[in-house]
Amino acid sequence: MAVPADRLRPVVKFSGQGIRSDEDSAESRRLLSSRLGAVKPQAPRRQQSFTRDIGHAAAVTLLLTRLGFTLLRSLGVGYRWVVKLTALAVYAILLMPGFLQVMYDYYFSSQVRRDIIYGNQPRNSLDLYLPTNTDTKKPVVIFVSGGAWIIGYKAWGALLGLQLAERDVIVASIDYRNFPQGTISDMVKDISQGISYVCKNIADYGGDQDRIFLMGQSAGAHISVCAFLEQAIKEAGKEESVDWSVSQIKAYFGLSGGYNLLKLIDHFDSRGLYRSVFLSIMEGEESLSKFSPEIRIQDPSIRDVVPSLPSFVLFHGAGDYSIPSDASVTFVETLRKAGAQADLFLYEGKTHTDLFLQDPFRGGNDELFDQIVSILHAGDEEALAKDSMAPPKPRLVPEILIRLARMVSPF
Template sequence: MAGALRQWFGAVFGGLLLLGVSACSPVKILNAVTPDSTFDKTAGIAYGEDPRQKLDVYVPRHPLEDAPVVVFFYGGSWNSGAREDYTFVGEALASRGIYAVLADYRLYPQVRYPLFLEDGARAVAWTKAHIREYSGNPQRLYLMGHSSGAYNAAMLALDADLLHAVGMSPADISGWIGLAGPYDFLPIKNPDVRPVFFWPDSPPQSQPINHVSRGAPPALLIAANEDDLVNPVRNTGGLARKLREYGVPVQDLYYSRPSHVTLVATLSRPLRRLAPVLDQVVSFVRHTPDSVNATAEPAIVAPQP
């Protein structure tokens, strides 16, 4: 997770240079080649008093029927990240008719577990209360995240206490999507993550896999086969198995071409050929619960020719 952005920068920068694009960083490159014709954006909306408690709303120019809404949380090992770096995610969803809410949250060392999750819950509560003002449907509310952001989405979907604290419940969530998420990672090996979770006394209740219960929202879990940062077998595969044991609809997909970090980059227009992640997300949002099956086998997707 932490430091992986440096690897991603190198990979994406090289790939985009092949496309003849130049800029000062791969994230800025991705956003520079992201069109703004598919959405209207309202930026910097406060959902709390802290400067980090802000979000952006991407309103699709051509929304789907019933206007589904996805709240997205970025990764960065709970140490780094900024919502403006993920314009390509907001555009990807809006281009397919889905409302996107990209939320910042407080990071370490300002806060530790579980305070950043409380921020996430407040952002979701804001969305449910206000998204109709933008013509979105609060009854079709989804959570999504990448890496540590996928952890945030998982905890909000599975740990009912987090949403109960803001007057909501997991029943208010139509489904959630995790990209390369850490869901079962004790004992913590990453030195950047250890202090976030009070290592070596990291609480077991900090793990999403320990909050699975019947009636949890449907899930779409996507991982990279060759992920050397978050073990996909233990985390994505393990959580999917436990969700199935409890009868929760879940689909888990494993792609061979992306890495841990480039998995989220496949949502950008230049890198979608790496894996059809956006197509899977859109299908899940449009057809839940029909798009997932509690007994379905995991799908391992080989590299495209």
């Protein structure tokens, strides 16, 4: 990418052969971690029966099937969508060895608390991934999955949640209404309610209320940062509806996100998310600026809000064709001009799904994962020492299947 090195420092670029950086990787991590700065809680347990799990799975399947038909009526079944759906099916089959292992742990691991209700709307539930070690309070990641605002689901965060739980991090993966069940305002409202629930209740599960991080991936990155900014604006206006504070979030992580819808609408249309459907999701063309965080933070009326926000840390693959990495580059630049703290990590050659699926399925050392953990454990010398001795993650999918899946991926 043609991004001048002096525009976005520190920028760390990763490749398959290792790390290439304008600054030493360890030093970059140290600087970023330093910027972010004997209770034994017992996590509540709830009884889960096999019958209940089967019933819940059937209900979710029925709901998603019904919404799928509604969506197809909106999209139409043209050549482009037939090709993409076929590619998605082949992609999923190739990575099935990994998906099956993750699904087994998701349904049967004692570390997972599924379907915790946080609101009164459909799909207002979240999953918790809890460490086995409860000696101390743990950092917390509130995770919002992607899915093109259409197929997002909390279980998409299972792989990340299980792996972070092994590193003594609690993960709360929030579900939310997708289109056509809801539009962008509904999604932002759901995520805000989910964040509020976690902030209020995570201490009951052993979470450290002083170390709560918000993370979104793809469309989830967009929705979560919209909710984040909306909350900051509410606080600045001292609205009575404020029931959680952005000051409770230690940092925001954005993975492969899009933050300026006006710049992306034509790109999405060319890739099959047609303009008419996208505008329906975003509540019309007149709402694109409102739900574009990059544009919103330049509004003079909220000039005093942005500098008070916690740090933004963005991650993006330079080979991402679903949401080009320029989306993160320009957002970081805009954040810095507005007075916010922001850092960007680009990964050379990585696609939209490499960072979130293919690389974790490979096992071994995962640079993105290690970078996130180093920030989560910043200031905790014991946890950092434990991280340094952690064994490499096991491989879940043979390399040949990962390479083939990458070739057919519709993302």
